[in-house]
Amino acid sequence: MQKGSNFRRSTLAFLVLAALAVQGCAATAHLKTKTLPADPEKRRIVVLTPDVELSILHAGGLQEPNVEWTELAKKHIAAHLTKKFKAGNIRMVKLEQKETEIGQDRRESQLRKLHQAVGHAVLFHQWEGHPLALPTKAGTFEWTMGPEIRYLKQKYGADFALFIFIRDSYASSGRAALIFFGALLGIGIPGGAQVGFASLVDLETGDVVWFNRLLRPEGDLRTTSGADETMKLLLADMPK
């Protein structure tokens, strides 16, 4: 492989990592609005398939994704959303679409890629007081995908799109032993962690109306109560 070919991308990845390390946040939300429209016909949210992975954190620091836990977490997340939307009088739009079909609709595929790029831009640049923060956006939360997103409004029959990304890891018994011995030697070794973000996009304007980041060394998506706790934290301040 060519040396340095991935350099810029990896550099950016590390800038984000560094930013996370500097901020040391549990959850940091940014909102453009606190409320959804009052009109019940305009309170339709499509939940894009949540990107969730749960893994075992091995002693050596490698993460092994676990399918059973991941499936469990997905079920819990879906249940939480159903409950939350019902209580909040929000209509959940079911996306009866296989992931593979997205690629066949080029327009949708491009909009999804743009959505991902905007999400990355928020992750890089929305950091108060950090070198990566954009001075022109200081003190604001102004991110948009632009009005072409209306195509998805029509296609999905929804007013907003909710996107959820979570990576959750749990220390293996070996890792736990390592943490214990490390502590005896006075060396701090990180255990499992929850990293995630969620965003809500207005499908009329393309504006990202709400964005939340989560980074903490606790939480458990494998149980109903644990998942509820995590989702409450992740979706706190989501426009009502």
Add this chain to the structure above:
Amino acid sequence: MIVRNLLFVLSFCALIAACAADDLSAYKRGLDGPERTPKGEPGRGDFPFRIGDLAPAHKPDPKTTEAGIWLQVEKLERQIKTAGRRVQIPELNAYVESVSCRVAGPYCGDIRVYLMRSPGFNAGMYPNGMMHVWSGLLLRVSNEAQLAAVIGHEAGHYLRRHTMKRIRDILDKSNSLVFVQLVLAGAGIPVAGDVAMLMTLASISAFSRDSEREADGYSILLMAQAGYDPEEAWKIWEAITKEKEADKEFEAPSFFFASHPVSEERMEALKKLAKLVKKPRAVDTGRERFLKAIRPIRRHLLRDELHQRKFGPFNVLLDRLVEDGDNVAELHFFRGEMHRIRNQEGDLAKALEFYEKARTSPGRAPAEMWRSVGLAHLKLGHRTKARKAFDDYLRNNPNATDGKMIRQVIKGLEK
């Protein structure tokens, strides 16, 4: 991708089976190492490799590590389908798939080949059956049988679950290593931790050398079963070795990892295997089919290589293709391009010689050649000849996107 990269740095490192060009060291141990035959199938006959006991359409049990890895790789595969690097030329994709199916036989449905636009010689196998073949590889195999050898090698990785073994190996070793590091760090010798890391990496590398050797065995077996001439496999390495040798920037591997001349050993091993394997009655190299499939894209792939600005290896590559003899005009054009862009002493004159050769050789050079001729003359101060070449360029490319720019240059030459 950036976020994914960040989060999966560790796991993704291990996902792809180390392959071809990256692991010339695979043959360090030669063929005389311990015989490896799939479980439950004793080595019978003379050929040391068999198709394993893996049933077609295998899906891992969700409780396993393998299932977790598949989860990630399937996500990756969905992205690859619409990724920028994926080559989407229906005829070419269909051709590569047809070769893959012929090689993989009953496992055809399990292996999905993605042609990825990238210079250089490489291919890789993911544990779920997603195979990547770099477009640069199509310049470095000279017929269908050689392409089949590479695909067979990758299929071998899949059939023998090499990537999964490698991941388990890395997991085990990194787990034990971290305790060593902890103890050393506690004792105040953090540097020693790096030595331990190096040793671990070296043993993982040795592990993958064994896998490479085994995959080569499968490659020969699958080729023969599919009716390809297994003698074609070793020839790839002859060409690749020459190209590597011309690469002055290519770093010599450290004493820990391998030593030369591994690819010669690899070639010898492949020759031996080709003699051992039971040959099909009619063997086929499929040269015409192969050339027909890559002809429309070849000049773009050559341009990709030239963008690397590694002139030595590029020349070796061109030499081999000229020897092979398909559309030589195009190849002479690229020889000219190499000299013109390198632009060291005497290069411009050489470039012009090759452009002239391209004009008179069999085949067809791209229409942009006239522009290149003009540029070379321009740099040499041959104003009249430059002007004529640019005029020819515009005449041959009436809709050229750079027409306005060229006309401006011509105007300057008229003064």
Add this chain to the structure above:
Amino acid sequence: MTDLRKSAPVVLILLLAGCVGFSLAKGGQRLNLGQGMSVQPAEDWNRWAVGKYEYWTLDGLNLQHILIVNGAEDGDRLTPSSLIGHRDDPKEAFPRFRKGMSLLEVRELYEATLAREKAQKVVVTEFAPAKFAGREGFRFSFTFQNEAGLDLLGTATGAIIKDRLYMLVYRGTKLYFYDRHKRAFEQILSSVKIS
């Protein structure tokens, strides 16, 4: 992957020491970029300078940006080798600007540079003479995809002055962002002065 491991500590140290970062390019003020080049943006922009190169953006580097090449000399690349401290090894095989290059070759050089950045499916759509900072220069437009397969557009314009290449490249996603700030880019371009 090894790059990641190698670069990590360096990046962290640089960041913590505050060596790099975006600064504000104030709208309405003439800004001296060094080497005799200056620009005057009409509105506020975010600016990241590294050696002879600058990245300017309004919405984020991956959505749209301007690359400013401020006087590349013989042997220089058209883009910095890294955003954090451009440290180039001149011996590394890479497309490089050469003294005596014609404007026609600059397009060729930029295309090769794009390829090395892993830009995919690059197509130059138009290449014509254009004024740049009052000099005879060039302008070409192109389309490409990033590695993820997102469509992007770009336009590059510049001139060679006293054997140095000065160039502005504006890039953005085909969906929305390229168009959104195209006028702001054209305004900056028209303000470029080179003394």
